[in-house]
């Protein structure tokens with residue numbers, strides 16, 4: 001059987017949650033025994049989101065193979081529990097770069113290089129690349145942006161061509177729209193949906209399924225009206241009502257038989273019903289917590305919900321396995337100082353110092369580490385957060401008052417965090433960090449070894465700076481345990497305090513949050529929450 005393709009477009013407004021709908025549909029199809037992957041096509045000209053400020057598109061997600069990608073890939077992995085790769089995220093920039101590189105190499109044999117067919121051919125090649133691997137029954141492609149944007153036109157044109165080229169039943173389009181509820185009139189409105197479908201039709205695409213984001217449930221009559229005006233079958237309009245948790249969306253869509261309708265349109269026969277028992281168990285735990293704890297998330301991008309998406313979600317997963325409602329309080333590191341730290345961190349049962357770049361908010365983060373260390377509050381530092389833990393220890397325990405990272409203070413006398421050797425000669429920014437999954441060997445008897453229950457682990461990285469080996473001996477003598485190292489290079493990846501000194505204090509150079517999924521909650525997060533629950537109970 002051919003690989004089948006589902007394209008997901010979005011209309012009316014952005015931020016409708018196309019990624020969640022894509023991931024939920026994929027989850028349903030996966031739970032029916034099909035092999036599914038999801039890819040995202042983003043219409044911006046950056047080659048990848050690695051050079052983007054988190055304020056632009058939220059967190060940059062990193063895959064095992066070191067691609068810097070859109071945060072929706074995080075949703076795909078969290079729902080499917082299957083790793084994504086470089087091929088799962090493509091931008092306009094990457095498409096144009098390939099075509100222009102090809103042109104410079106003379107591959108177009110003197111032809112005028114144009115959007116159609118050269119750009120659209122390259123888009124189609126990438127859209128079908130994962131499908132050709134033979135590893136998947138279904139490839140779901142989410143088209144970023146909103147229908148009607150000038151930027152996404154070539155992507156839609158490529159979808160139109162594929163819809164036309166592929167045999168009937170091999171390809172379908174799901175369009176996600178918004179049905180707003182006007183509170184003043186107490187009415188749901190279908191007009192924006194009608195307009196956005198019209199716009200899609202102008203691009204030559206006829207949607208097969210319409211999913212409507214809505215605050216309130218859509219009456220049958222309204223679904224019929226949308227079907228009639230938008231030229232889809234009456235059984236092909238679905239509602240996607242605001243849910244308590246994004247993880248409930250697969251179940252809500254299944255209740256409306258979205259997966260059945262999709263499988264019928266793609267001409268699948270005799271596919272078993274989904275097995276969602278484990279998923280339901282997870283939701284049940286999530287919705288019925290037996291205890292609670294308060295975690296401070298100390299970072300500088302806290303105004304933006306999406307900047308720490310994977311960390312927030314890792315807390316949801318870790319909370320559920322512990323039957324604990326995790327209240328995450330965002331604390332802005334830039335405004336933390338010695339006079340307000342106590343007030344800002346009062347009542348917290350755990351402190352997580354977040355990843356980040358540059359010097360802004362650094363001193364606040366160091367104060368937060370010190371507060372956690374001295375008050376024996378469970379502490380978890382990620383990437384820059386781990387580097388802050390090292391700086392704090394150097395300054396306040398080793399008494400190296402000037403200790404810093406050369407990222408923040410290039411001339412510091414004590415560069416306890418320094419640029420990695422291979423980074424020193426690099427001049428370009430895009431895709432040049434230490435990226436992707438690396439092995440890490442854990443020290444016997446350490447907190448890290450206890451948490452993972454293994455000797456060798458693998459976690460994803462995204463950084464340029466590292467623990468400076470010159471200080472390793474002095475740090476260890478002063479009581480900091482270097483409990484994880486890269487087996488090939490010896491780079492320090494984990495620092496911690498012995499549990500007889502502090503109940504839970506760990507900093508990691510990698511990004512464990514990226515690997516946390518519903519079915520496989522990340523062990524450090526799980527144990528951090530355990531420690532926070534204990535702290536909460538002991539108060």
Ligand code: GLN
Nearest residue numbers: 355356383384463464465
């Ligand atoms: N800015 C630090 C580095 O490049 C930390 C990066 C991060 O937190 N992701 O090493």
